[in-house]
Amino acid sequence: MAGKVRLNTVRDRHCDPGPPGVGNDARAICASGDLADGGDGIRFDIERKGETVPAFIVRHGGKVYAYLNRCAHIAMELDWKPGKFFDAEGEYLICSTHGALYAPESGACRGGPCRGAALSRLDVYEADGKVYLMKD
Numbered sequence: 001m002a003g004k005v006r007l008n009t010v011r012d013r014h015c016d017p018g019p020p021g022v023g024n025d026a027r028a029i030c031a032s033g034d035l036a037d038g039g040d041g042i043r044f045d046i047e048r049k050g051e052t053v054p055a056f057i058v059r060h061g062g063k064v065y066a067y068l069n070r071c072a073h074i075a076m077e078l079d080w081k082p083g084k085f086f087d088a089e090g091e092y093l094i095c096s097t098h099g100a101l102y103a104p105e106s107g108a109c110r111g112g113p114c115r116g117a118a119l120s121r122l123d124v125y126e127a128d129g130k131v132y133l134m135k136d
């Protein structure tokens with residue numbers, strides 16, 4: 001369940017409830033301005049089935065996307081340094097272990113050893129200058 005969000009970014013981040021109308025169905029992950037298009041992502045943890053699971057959020061094409069931080073090839077975290085999820089061109093998400101490439105907007109494999117698989121997507125949206133994660 002995505003209700004509990006624990007941020008594990010390099011910087012400490014404040015976590016607060018979602019905006020009015022959404023309330024406890026969402027949790028703020030970061031400020032919209034914290035995510036540059038094709039730039040560094042933000043790592044955070046969610047609770048799923050009683051376990052703490054790493055996840056991340058990035059911006060691409062002006063929109064925000066979040067996924068579990070788990071490669072579809074082998075269950076390894078993708079980033080080669082905390083928050084470094086994009087390839088050199090800022091076009092694809094890339095796994096640092098064997099170079100699998102993923103489409104940022106869908107998580108679908110676009111090259112490398114993840115053939116036919118995809119990242120596990122999380123439901124996020126922006127409102128009032130913040131980015132929110134919806135509960136499962």
Ligand code: FES
Nearest residue numbers: 071073095098100
């Ligand atoms: S673990 Fe990600 S490409 Fe192999």
